[in-house]
Amino acid sequence: MFQLHGWEAVLFYVLAIMALFMGVFVVTARLAVHSALFLISTLVNIALLFILLRAEFVAGVQILVYVGGVMVLFLFVIMLVQTRAEEEARVRLYTRQSTPAVLVAVLLALSFILAMQPAQPAFRLPETAAAQTAAAQTVDASESSTMQNTERVGEALYRQAALPFEIASLLLLVAMVGAVLLARGRKQEKLYE
């Protein structure tokens, strides 16, 4: 069974609550820049949760690609597109359907948590088996160390998932060309024609 113990459990709760609060701040922040900074915080928290789940490679990719790449792109676009109207509270922040959306979201969250409550004991370790399984888990963790896990993911990426990997590189190329084409201005358009 899969259950975190001791400090890992405390860390899980801290990271999860931080991630959720920062997610709420992403949605409710007045300025897009603040929203982006809160999103960076959420992404780092989720990367730490990945490390808690022993997926170190994915955590590294998350930090490098998301926080290092995508969020910098977001910040650049926010700086290019920034209008003073939002800062000075002259515009509405939310659309007209925001109240029903939030209501439905809260109801969905409550219903999901209530629906998962009966499933909880099935995933929990029986008290007697807890100690030996914990020992087995530590052995397992020492066996499948960082390097091995990363190695196995890399092997799967280049063997079983080789075709999707190449398609992903093609997708990135197409996206790059498409972004350049979409974002060019009038002057550049004339230059190329």
Next chain:
Amino acid sequence: MPSRYELLVRVILWVAVLGLLASNARKLSEFAGPRLRKVAFAVVWTVVVGGFGYGIWWVIERMGPKQFEPTLVQFLMVSFLLFIIGVAGVLSRRNIIIIFMSIELILNAVNLNLIAFSRYLQLNQAALVDMKLIVNPLAGPVFTIFIIVVAAAEAAVGLGIVISLFRNRETVAIDEIDLLKW
């Protein structure tokens, strides 16, 4: 038993002290006001936070710490709540860039879900193989990496569209972008 004279002196002294305090109340509050307010604020907050922590400790002690150790279900809950926050952001914000960020939030919730299930499969591989199920715990991380790649591509193209839109219409509010609406 105090004598009548002593009682009289006491009453006069109390009245004088209270009268002095009352007549100088404004000055006193100006002198001690901000500081007293700060002290009261600190005391109240200490009591509230301490009481909250004590309440959590009491519940954990009463129900047993083992009941609160996170399993797969807790990870699914966090993931679902992040997903819901992202959906609420997509539906309720007007700024198109914040909508893109909410979409990133949704994608991250899905990633967390995949990684949690992958860890679950990895730890229970033997038992699940005994039940004649095909188990591949590496599918989670591999899928997550592809989702991150697609999210990066989507963000690049989407932000390109935002920039060209801002160049043409001078707005990033989604309810003002209604050229294709009839």
